[in-house]
Amino acid sequence: MKLFSKSALYLIIASAVLMTPTIQAVNPTKEQIKQRQEIKKMSKAELNEKASKDARNEAKNLKKQGWQSTPGSLPIERQLDRCYLMQMEYDEDFNPKYIMGEGMSVGEVYDAAKFQAIELAKQQIASKIESEMAAIMDNEISNGQLSAQQAVSVAESVSKSKSIVSQKLNRVLTVMEAYRTLDNGNKEVLVRIAYNAGSATDIAKKAIREDLRSKGDRINEELDDLLSK
Secondary structure, three states, rough: EEEOOOHHHHHHHHHHHOOOOOOOOOOOOHHHHHHHHHHHHHHHHHHHHHHHHHHHHHHHHHHHHHOOEOOOOOOOOHHHHHHHHHHHEOOOOOOOOOOEEEEEEOOOHHHHHHHHHHHHHHHHHHHHHHHHHHHHHHHHOOOOOHHHHHHHHHHHHHHHHHHHHHHHHHOOOEEEEEEEEOOOOEEEEEEEEEEEEEHHHHHHHHHHHHHHHOOOOOOHHHHHHHHHH
């Protein structure tokens, strides 16, 4: 059987994912590590100051667009403070500790619009996870660890994992919730959610392994170990 060229294999993987940023670089660049080391060295006061500055700037823009916090919730600035602080948390390998997702939806009923916005945010997180998994598979291909046939099968499983991840993100943390009333009276709801990056990645790996097993595919030892971690 004729094997695909390496460039063709890259195309197969690329077509299986959305063009969204990965939540964790498979191997963070030296510049990324340097920047994240600097952030990890910051004191709590310094982190709060940086987050507050960014939050104030964004809150100002959101308010100009008519967004406001829901009754009884924290002001938009305070909610954004939390968003930015969580985005600056990294693990021991200097990868993001949390995956952030954003969703926006419009509806006549506020709760229905909020529910849909959260679902869209979950899908965004799932897309980021899918992209990360594709990057890992891409790395396996470039190292010659997967055959052409394996690459096609794995790419299909990675693509399927997106919907599974989205469905299994049950305990997401809503870190921001805002709304605005449109001219027709409908409510537009904006939410930002967070999920532990390690847990989300584990869900994706499990989904990929189970899909490969259901197809009776045998994968090499390196990939099996990677998906077992």
